[in-house]
Amino acid sequence: MADVIAAGYHAGRPGAIAAFRPAGAPPSRPPQIRPDAPAPCRGVRSEAMRRLSRRALAATLPGLAASPGRAQPVAAAYPAAPITLVSPFSPGGAADLAARLLARHAPPHLPNRQALLLVENRAGASGAVGTQFVHRAKPDGLTLLLARVASAAILPAIDIRTPYAWDEFTMLGLLEDTPFVVCVRADAPWDRLQDLLIVLREQPGRIAFSTTGPATIQDLGMRHLFATAGLPIDAGLAMPFRGGGEAVAALLDGRVQLLGTNLNEALPALQDGRLRGLVIGTPERLRVLPAVPTAREVELPALVGVTGWSALFAPPALAEPASQAWVAALAALRGDAAWQAAVRTTGGIPRLLPPEATRDYVRSQVALYRELGRRLGLI
Structure with missing residues (x-):
């Protein structure tokens, strides 16, 4: 019956479902009503059947129209596709090292434990090229930034030509000091x-x-x-x-x-x-x-x-599922001995901060380097 209803609906007549009669079958006769049947029973039964049919049809059609003959898909765990982690400096530098450590150790702490993080180096203009690329990216959680002190704090503090403001990013957390x-x-x-x-x-x-x-x-x-x-x-x-x-x-x-x-x-x-x-x-x-x-x-x-630092940033207005997933993942890194050991071995000092504390820290760094820039005559 569902196939018949669907066929009628998708033929362009959602409000008119044709009666079904097998091929070659004789025309159906109208039902015979015994003259001696009580009128109230006939009326009550017919009205009840009509109401039941309307309710069944109303409940069935929306689902069939959305996805004929199949169930609605369940949303995949984040991330449902590989994540591009942008390092705004060339390979071998502090940003690149921090990005590769995060790409190696963070996936088991994300909802999709098989997540793939691909490090992409976009160097140029003291880190502004890669940073601006992420600033303009779609906020779906599939493009992230390994932010560094130079491009995230110093440049916005002392160069008015910087194509983004320090506070226009979704700040997911501080990672380390260098x-x-x-x-x-x-x-x-x-x-x-x-x-x-x-x-x-x-x-x-x-x-x-x-x-x-x-x-x-x-x-x-x-x-x-x-x-x-x-x-x-x-x-x-x-x-x-x-x-x-x-x-x-x-x-x-x-x-x-x-x-x-x-x-x-x-x-x-x-x-x-x-x-x-x-x-x-x-x-x-x-x-x-x-x-x-x-x-x-x-x-x-x-x-x-004077110290370097690394943080994880995302485009402005990051989608909430991605934001929640990364906040939880970075919190889990506090107990990840392998990540902490790798950071220390490569010359960093693990320093994980939640989003609001990260924003406060970056704000203080912008103020520090703005004042330093003034004293050095760079502003």
Whole structure:
């Protein structure tokens, strides 16, 4: 009967369902009513049958129209497709490392435990290219941003040309801090930071240092170091590269003589002896680099406030199921010993914050770098 009703409905006559008569069957006769049957019984029965038929038809037609002959599909667990995780800097840098660790360890904590996160490097303009790409993406949870301090806080703080505002993203959570370390090649003639500062003071512009572009931690951190030490902010010659990995490579092959960068970008070369650390911007010495003095030890405590960080951002107005899934997944990483160990091994410090605390922290970072930019004459 359902097939007959559906056939009539989809023929374009939803309100007129034809009576069914098998092929070759004689025309049906109208039902015979016994003359002696009580009239009230005939009327009550006919009216009841009509009401029942109308109710059955009304209940059946909407379902058949929506999906003839099959049940409605159940929504798939998030994500139902691979997620593109955009790293706004080139491979080998802090953003790339953090993105790949998240892509490896986060899926088991999502509703779809078989989720696939694909890291896509979109470098350029101090991270603005990849960041703007995510800012304009569809907010369905399938395009996310591994946000870094440079593109998410420093650039909006000091460059009015930045094509997005710092607070226009859905902030899902802070992931980690990456300490700022100043280093030179192991064969450089400067064993201590003070030795290097003497040369910078006496021969400004002689020593070149790697950056990943204006308004990045590599650039602003070094200029802050120069100013804190009483030097002009252009005491060194800035050489820009597309990412932290390239900046480290430039120091190793001798294209530059100095680098201030995120620890996780330089850690392998520091640990195997190819680079020498002169100072690290942490309150205490790190277990992974016990020989590198802190900013306070070299009497430059202002460097302690300079640090890189990674966070997970999404486009504005992210769909609620995706937002809830990621907030829960990042909370679960607090108990994920494998992810935490991987972050520490690569030079990061796990620091998971929920969305509102992340927004407050980014706001404070924008204020910090805006003030620093003013003091350095960059604004």
